[in-house]
Amino acid sequence: MIHRKENIPVGIGLMLLTMFFFVTLDALAKHLMQHYSVVQVIWARFFFHMIFACLALIVMQTNIREKITSKKPGLQIVRSLLMLLTNGLFFIAIQTVELTTATTIMFLSPIMITMLAIPVLGEKVGLRRWIGVFIGFFGAMVIVRPGVIEFDFAIVLLLAATVSHALYQLFTRKVRVYDDPITSLLYTGLLGTVVMSTVVPMKWQTPTLEHWPYFILLGLTGCVGHFCLITALRVAPASVVSPFAYSTLIWASGYSYFVFNEMPHHQVYIGGSIIIASGLYILHRETKLKEY
Numbered sequence: 192m193i194h195r196k197e198n199i200p201v202g203i204g205l206m207l208l209t210m211f212f213f214v215t216l217d218a219l220a221k222h223l224m225q226h227y228s229v230v231q232v233i234w235a236r237f238f239f240h241m242i243f244a245c246l247a248l249i250v251m252q253t254n255i256r257e258k259i260t261s262k263k264p265g266l267q268i269v270r271s272l273l274m275l276l277t278n279g280l281f282f283i284a285i286q287t288v289e290l291t292t293a294t295t296i297m298f299l300s301p302i303m304i305t306m307l308a309i310p311v312l313g314e315k316v317g318l319r320r321w322i323g324v325f326i327g328f329f330g331a332m333v334i335v336r337p338g339v340i341e342f343d344f345a346i347v348l349l350l351a352a353t354v355s356h357a358l359y360q361l362f363t364r365k366v367r368v369y370d371d372p373i374t375s376l377l378y379t380g381l382l383g384t385v386v387m388s389t390v391v392p393m394k395w396q397t398p399t400l401e402h403w404p405y406f407i408l409l410g411l412t413g414c415v416g417h418f419c420l421i422t423a424l425r426v427a428p429a430s431v432v433s434p435f436a437y438s439t440l441i442w443a444s445g446y447s448y449f450v451f452n453e454m455p456h457h458q459v460y461i462g463g464s465i466i467i468a469s470g471l472y473i474l475h476r477e478t479k480l481k482e483y
Contacts (some may be wrong), residue, residue: 195215202427205419206435214294214442218450219409221285226397229282232409234391236278237383239410240417247414250291251373259377262369266362270375271382273359274417278383280352289453293444294464296349301433301470302327303357323472328375330465333458360424360433367425375421402421434470437463 216236223232248258263268285293302324366375398406423432440463447453 197428198426199431200474201426202423203435205423205426209416209419209423210436212412212419214217214290214439214446216409216412216416217281217285217443218292218446219405219450220282221290223402223405223409224282224286226402227398228394229279229286230387230394231391231396232406233275233278233383234302234387235382235406236282236409236413237239237275237380237387239378239407240411241377241384242253243411243414244373247418248373248377250318257478258316258327258371258373259451261366261378263366263375264305264323265323266366267370267375267378268382270366271378271380272323273355275386277352277359277385278353280355284352286345286347287343289447289459290444291440291443291447291453292456292459293332294439295459296346297356297385297439298330298351298437298463298466299350299468300328300357300360301436302466303353303385304360304433306359307354307357309450312341319472322470327469330462330469331463331466333465334355334371362422362426367421372418372421375437376418379417380385380414381419409410431446434467437467437470440467 220232220236223235248255252329265347305324363375
């Protein structure tokens, strides 16, 4: 088992970088899915991720056999499956949902982490933190506006993605004491690459020269983003760094407006503010409890 000191400022900085890369990845995927199937886009995201992860391993000139061998392969496989599930659900959803709206709904992930930390990490959650969780879900309802806007199944997919993403982060935090970040980075794209490579031939459309760089960037932003996330969760508690995922609203709003000409409804920002407030309240409670 690996024991390391925690570095919260570094963890926060890495989480902010993570969010920039992830929203860039989502914007690239949304753009490509206007021309190619979601299957091919998901394949490219994982296939090129693995290429860049392997290149990083070679450049570092470390013991390759040691890095590709996990002390907890079961946990790593679960992580890889959860990442494939999260990307699949999210990419399908953003074909019909505005990027800012989809990103804001994903803000529920830190709140899901609080709930799921009970069975996964054995943490105890008090009444006040549960109140924060329920406030967060109220914020989500403000965004979704059930009964006011037409039901969109993509919203269900996004809610499912928040759960799988929260579980991914928790398992990443759990495996950090056993495996090196490069090991986790390799496993992150493993299952997605294998599974999607078996099905992509059925949906294959040869990309144009203009689009090949976008496909490659999918893997690069995913690889770098996940390395930042893995390292952030390795050097700082998930409950501390997760709320900084809210910075994605800035990047998502920019991409939505300038790239896709999307203007989210004002309820998105109202609901997002409620979710952010609840997440920050949960963080405050977590910090107060650790002081005692």
